[in-house]
Amino acid sequence: MVLEMIGINKGFFNVKALNNVSLNLQKGEVHALVGENGAGKSTLMKILAGIYQPDEGEIRLNGKQVILSSPNVSQNYGISIIHQELNLIPNMTVAENIFLGREPKKLGLFSNIHHMNRETKKLLERFDLNLDPNAIVSSLSIGEQQIVEIAKAMSRNAEILIMDEPTAVLEEREVQKLFDLIYQFKNQGVSIIYISHRLNELKRFCDRLTVLRDGQFVKTLPMEGLTEKEIANLMVGRELNELYPAIRNTIGEEILRVESLTRKPNFEDVSFSVKRGEIIGFAGLIGAGRTELVRTIFGDWRPDGGAIFWKGKKTDFRSPEDAVKAGIGFATEDRKHTGLFLDMSVSQNISVTCTRKVSKWHFIRKQVEGKLVQRNIEQLNVKVNKITNPVKNLSGGNQQKVVLAKWMAAESELFILDEPTRGIDVGAKGEIYELISQLAAEGKAVIIISSDLPELLGICNRILVMYRGQIKGELDHSIANEQNVMVLAAGV
Structure with missing residues (x-):
């Protein structure tokens, strides 16, 4: 196993966000993590990314116990996260956001802007996005900002990549580009934890699925053979009826x-x-x-x-x-x-x-x-x-x-x-x-x-x-x- 999270507990304001949650990840696997809002998915991933510290529990990477005391420590272990909520600095450029904290240097002193811009352009071209690396992030649409967030995570050459709702604001063309990249990462041995409420996505490329409910571990299952309805029922703990109500045709003025x-x-x-x-x-x-x-x-x-x-x-x-x-x-x-x-x-x-x-x-x-x-x-x-x-x-x-x-x-x-x-x-x-x-x-x-x-x-x-x-x-x-x-x- 590349990753083992064992018996993780975490509380906020006397509320138990995670209660004895476990998750394991294999090399080159795309592992879906699902659950309703508030189930604890993002909290668990923020612990893996070093943003939060667990109250109890153990994390093992390649069989060795580690303490992920900060985001920098987590990144040094080869873990990178694409956040559900965009984590960009609005008044900085696209390139500056992507290389923030690890800017390539010229003569060991000054940021090599030319190199950053060139590498940024290469990353964005993988999405067929013709975006100026010098554009200020606040001037971009939410969808464009999401792609910048993805490019930032990709640029770290991570061994474990956490994707928290990466397609939430992307259109079908950009989504397909991301899926193509996921297949590339998988073939290169990168392990991916994929969080999404779009259940049809999970069926396309995920190998296994772990379900959380109310901060607790429910089940880990192979994805093969599972239907979207079965996944939804596991998430909510009950039988779900038809998702969309009947379309009304009584129209007024x-x-x-x-x-x-x-x-x-x-x-x-x-x-x-x-x-x-x-x-x-x-x-x-x-x-x-x-x-x-x-x-x-x-x-x-x-x-x-x-x-x-x-x-x-x-x-x-x-x-x-x-x-x-x-x-x-x-x-x-x-x-x-x-x-x-x-x-x-x-x-x-x-x-x-x-x-x-x-x-x-x-x-x-x-x-x-x-x-x-x-x-x-x-x-x-x-x-x-x-x-x-x-x-x-x-x-x-x-x-x-x-x-x-x-x-x-x-x-x-x-x-x-x-x-x-x-x-x-x-x-x-x-x-x-x-x-x-x-x-x-x-x-x-x-x-x-x-x-x-x-x-x-x-x-x-x-x-x-x-x-x-x-x-x-x-x-x-x-x-x-x-x-x-x-x-x-x-x-x-």
């Missing part, structure tokens, strides 16, 4: 119309509409302009031309505040930086969109706030000990539910959801889909941007496909499939 909206170079001459009770999806490859389009509609960016009509009237949202007051909620793709106030409480994060409801004479009425927050938490099944705890203490999936809860608390009429189930387990996904369906049934309108094509196909009335800043085509749910969506997304 138009609530939003966009005509010839343009913001160069991101998108140009975009026109579409959405009606009450309707769920429309936006598909497209990284850089297609989908996120930039909805940010402009939401008033975050100013358009160069075109018009936005809200409830039949031409409207000019000069800021997100204007859009929120009108009745639009926007769950961004980056919950860590733009979706939540991580150091603030769960309660504050949910009530921030409706302070007028819970305040009097500019003072927050805690009892009113508590009732509103509790109602939304129960509706979304958010797992939280106390609503006064910082939202950063929640798992990624529960953080995403808090993002959705704040717009429900605001009683939004149009929900714009950018990657709404990123990093969310299959059980919670079903709950989110049911909630989205319920919003539509109540006459709300929903716009979904997603890199998960089965998600769009499973829940949307219509799918609009963008290519290089323009809408390439529109598909009704009755005729949409992965093939015809990807043909439009590739501009064919």
